[in-house]
Amino acid sequence: MSTNEIATREEESAAVSTYLNASPPTESELEAWARDAIAISNIAANIATTSLAGQYRGKPDEVTAVILAGHELGIQPMTSLKSIDVIQGQPALRAHAMRGLLQSKGHEIELVESDDIHCVMRGRRKGADEWQQVVWDIPRAQRLGLMGKDQWKKQPKTMLINRATGEICRLVASDALHGMPYAAEELDGYAHAEIVPQQAPLSVATITAPTPPAKPQQTVATDTYSVSRADTTDDASDGLWDEDAAANSTDWPDVAQPGSAA
Helix, strand or coil, rough: CCCCHHHHHHHHHHHHHHHHCCCCCCCCCCHHHHHHHHHHHHHHHHCCHHHHHHHHHHCHHHHHHHHHHHHHCCHHHHHHHEEEEEEEEEEECCCHHHCCCCCCCCCCCEEEECCCEEEEEEEECCCCCEEEEEEEHHHHHHHHHCCCHHHHHHHHHHHHHHHHHHHHHHHHHHCCCCCCEHHHHCCCCEECCCCCCCCCCCCHCCCCCCCCCCCCCEEEECCEEEEEEEHHEECCCCCCCHHHHHHHHHCCCCCCCCCCCC
């Protein structure tokens, strides 16, 4: 065995001894994540039984996933449940939580102007001198087909702010958002912090044609009574009078026909 081989084995043995004698033993990021996931899962099972779980009540697996997602962003467990929504299988921060997250890290996000027809928001990365600015207005929302959605009709000001928030946060500090670059309000099927079920397209069979105005029924006068054709005809195949039905029918007043004198 050469001198180099002996030196290499001695280095390997020393490295193993250092690892085994570490107090506490060092662990990889993945091992630390797995340990946290197990602890969070145990807690989530209890949280999911309470009303504090909100939309995740009765769903311990989703509670675990939401808390883990928030943990990676540095958000506390209960805050995560109020700040993160799962939309189409993906976690997404609500707009106010996204803005607050960046501000907590020293980035600046400011609302410049806002009303029902436009919103101006600006942001500046921590330590930067230049501001970046975004504008969201109703014409822009119309071009994207957003104005047909219920919340855009009811709360245009709020929805414009949500859209502007998502865009400026991505421009200023997308690295702080990790795997959640879009505000929940930006995603399809979502409106004002509530998940809205997707509606199936209407089929032709479900479309009800407008009902035409009722036409006065023609009456047939007899010596002793007037009867309605609809009540006194027999089966449509023969078009004959049903004498029994005619005899038992109620006397109906004559109805003036269109174009005749009232």
